[in-house]
Amino acid sequence: MKKAPIFDLAIVGAGAAGLQLLYEYLQSTEHKDSRILLIDSGDRSKKSWCFWAASGHESFPFLIEKSWNKVTYRYTNSVRETQDIDNLGYHYISSTNFFTYFFDQFIPAHPQITHQIGWVDTLTETVSVVDIQIKGGSTYQAKQVADARIEKQVPSEKPTLSQHFWGKFIEFDTDTLDSESATLMDFSQAQTSDDYTVFHYILPFSARKGLIETTVFSKAGYDESAYAAHWNQYMEANFAGKNYQVLEEERGTIPMALTKAPHQPGKIFAIGTASGQVKASTGYAFTRMHADAKARVHQSSFTRKPRFKFYDSILLHMIQTENKVIPQVMDQLFGCTPFARVLNFLDEKTSIWQEIKMFSQLQIPLFLKHLVLKNR
Numbered sequence: 001m002k003k004a005p006i007f008d009l010a011i012v013g014a015g016a017a018g019l020q021l022l023y024e025y026l027q028s029t030e031h032k033d034s035r036i037l038l039i040d041s042g043d044r045s046k047k048s049w050c051f052w053a054a055s056g057h058e059s060f061p062f063l064i065e066k067s068w069n070k071v072t073y074r075y076t077n078s079v080r081e082t083q084d085i086d087n088l089g090y091h092y093i094s095s096t097n098f099f100t101y102f103f104d105q106f107i108p109a110h111p112q113i114t115h116q117i118g119w120v121d122t123l124t125e126t127v128s129v130v131d132i133q134i135k136g137g138s139t140y141q142a143k144q145v146a147d148a149r150i151e152k153q154v155p156s157e158k159p160t161l162s163q164h165f166w167g168k169f170i171e172f173d174t175d176t177l178d179s180e181s182a183t184l185m186d187f188s189q190a191q192t193s194d195d196y197t198v199f200h201y202i203l204p205f206s207a208r209k210g211l212i213e214t215t216v217f218s219k220a221g222y223d224e225s226a227y228a229a230h231w232n233q234y235m236e237a238n239f240a241g242k243n244y245q246v247l248e249e250e251r252g253t254i255p256m257a258l259t260k261a262p263h264q265p266g267k268i269f270a271i272g273t274a275s276g277q278v279k280a281s282t283g284y285a286f287t288r289m290h291a292d293a294k295a296r297v298h299q300s301s302f303t304r305k306p307r308f309k310f311y312d313s314i315l316l317h318m319i320q321t322e323n324k325v326i327p328q329v330m331d332q333l334f335g336c337t338p339f340a341r342v343l344n345f346l347d348e349k350t351s352i353w354q355e356i357k358m359f360s361q362l363q364i365p366l367f368l369k370h371l372v373l374k375n376r
């Protein structure tokens with residue numbers, strides 16, 4: 001009987017993080033002939049991955065479907081402000097495009113990848129390998145395992161908040177959207193209650209087609225009917241009398257929790273959401289997961305500056321305990337800081353001097369209050 005191979009690397013979870021790692025692994029000369037097992041649950045749920053990057057530093061530039069050089073913020077008083085974002089671009093990759101590329105092109109072009117549809121039950125580390133047990137019976141062995149399973153996620157340090165999405169890809173029958181600018185946050189419908197903070201997000205792919213999404217920061221579970229009501233109200237307030245058809249829907253949840261980076265000196269290491277790559281205060285993760293994948297492959301260190309985790313912790317405390325102030329805090333942030341700098345700050349790329357300048361224009365007593373309360 002032919003002996004089953006021992007894979008150099010097994011990737012559990014063929015989502016954003018798993019496929020990014022697969023790609024980067026095979027780009028390196030050291031690993032390009034390695035044998036890889038990709039265990040794929042078959043989940044292809046719709047996600048719109050957006051991120052910003054300086055020109056020439058985009059993640060997966062060949063998969064980008066739309067880029068914007070301007071972004072819009074809409075204040076609680078309904079005033080819209082649109083700004084150029086300097087040398088940054090705001091980019092969109094759909095999960096459809098991403099998965100099509102990987103499953104139809106990249107994986108078939110690399111015979112060293114074994115693509116297995118299945119659900120991993122257990123991973124057991126032995127002295128020399130990891131035993132991988134797939135639900136239904138099959139077992140595999142690998143020298144190392146990258147693990148994207150969320151259930152393995154490290155518990156959060158504080159009570160958990162989530163960011164929920166409910167949106168629709170729509171097509172108007174007349175030119176309606178400003179296709180030059182993506183709306184990051186629209187707080188014009190001050191739909192904020194004790195339970196959650198709501199804003200809207202618009203990705204205009206053309207003057208007629210776009211994704212319009214209700215986004216909610218909440219401690220509660222997903223509430224589709226409430227989000228649908230917000231979405232309908234928003235459409236009524238902004239696009240009354242316009243005809244459109246719904247092309248697709250997108251829904252999902254991102255944890256907004258500060259996770260401790262798992263210490264995993266062994267053969268199994270967490271990736272993606274499971275390794276705390278989602279930025280707690282924003283939900284953005286795509287470029288962070290990509291940077292992590294590159295660092296793992298090249299065994300370089302990829303460390304985050306701790307002060308950004310500290311800022312996130314204050315903002316999360318505020319969202320958690322006084323979410324009604326969030327629209328005003330965002331109004332102030334976007335009102336006093338160039339948008340490109342806000343994006344660099346969210347990407348943890350600003351200098352401490354830029355941060356001091358920015359914070360000095362915000363409500364310092366409010367931030368101090370949450371700094372004190374969060375440590376109680």
Ligand SMILES: Cc1cc2nc3c(=O)[nH]c(=O)nc-3n(C[C@H](O)[C@H](O)[C@H](O)COP(=O)(O)OP(=O)(O)OC[C@H]3O[C@@H](n4cnc5c(N)ncnc54)[C@H](O)[C@@H]3O)c2cc1C
Pocket residue numbers: 012013014015016017018039040041042043046047048049050051118119120121148149150165250251252253254271272273274278283284285286287
């Ligand atoms: C709707 C939505 C929109 C988002 N938009 C953005 C955005 O615009 N920009 C951004 O930066 N981030 C965004 N994110 C956040 C983040 O980038 C995504 O959640 C991203 O998909 C996380 O990647 P991941 O690999 O950790 O998880 P996933 O992409 O969910 O992949 C994990 C995979 O592992 C599989 N799996 C789990 N357990 C097992 C098991 N036991 N056996 C086998 N397979 C298993 C799952 O089925 C899944 O296929 C968004 C998230 C959501 C939900």
